[in-house]
Amino acid sequence: MFRVIEQIRNNLAGPTHWGLNESGMLAGQEVxxxxxxxxxxxxxxxxxxxxxxxxxxxxxxxxxxxxxLEPFSTISAVVTATEWSNWYELRDHEDAQPEIRDLAQAMRQAVSRSSPREVGSGKLDDAHT
Structure with a gap:
């Protein structure tokens, strides 16, 4: 618990866009x-x-x-998928929540810069040969 509190004090998580209150689900202009x-x-x-x-x-x-403490904390997660197009279409979009859009854009950029390579067939027997 103390680690979470220390993390908040050293690396406070919060909004990336401080939007004004307006009608609709997404704020445009910042405060x-x-x-x-x-x-x-x-x-x-x-x-x-x-x-x-x-x-x-x-x-x-x-x-x-x-x-x-959750609203003020960061998290680490491992996410896997075989198809990302729907994620990017929905989350790297001007109508997405700003923090999720930032994440989707960072993910898209990381994937575009990566060079995937096959490391095995995925069969259990490969680990023993």
Missing amino acids: EDLLRAKTLWREAAENAITVAEKMMELCLHKQVVNRI
Whole structure:
């Protein structure tokens, strides 16, 4: 738990686009007072940390405490697929949530720069020959 709190304090996750409230599912223009918005986000993270620490004092399990910290944490994940076109069509799109769009664009760029190579047939016997 303390590792998550330290990670938040050292590498706070948050919005990549600080959009103004408007109708629809996606914000276009960013808020004018960006510094204030980011300061409030940092305050919210510190408040969440305070609550998480109090929950830990009650000996609540980390699966409960982590829920308070999730909006401010980063995650690592391994994602596999054989077909990415639908992902890119939906997520590397102007109507996608900005953070997901950033991820989709980074993934597309990484794939375009990679040079895949076959390392075996995938048969279990290959490991023993």
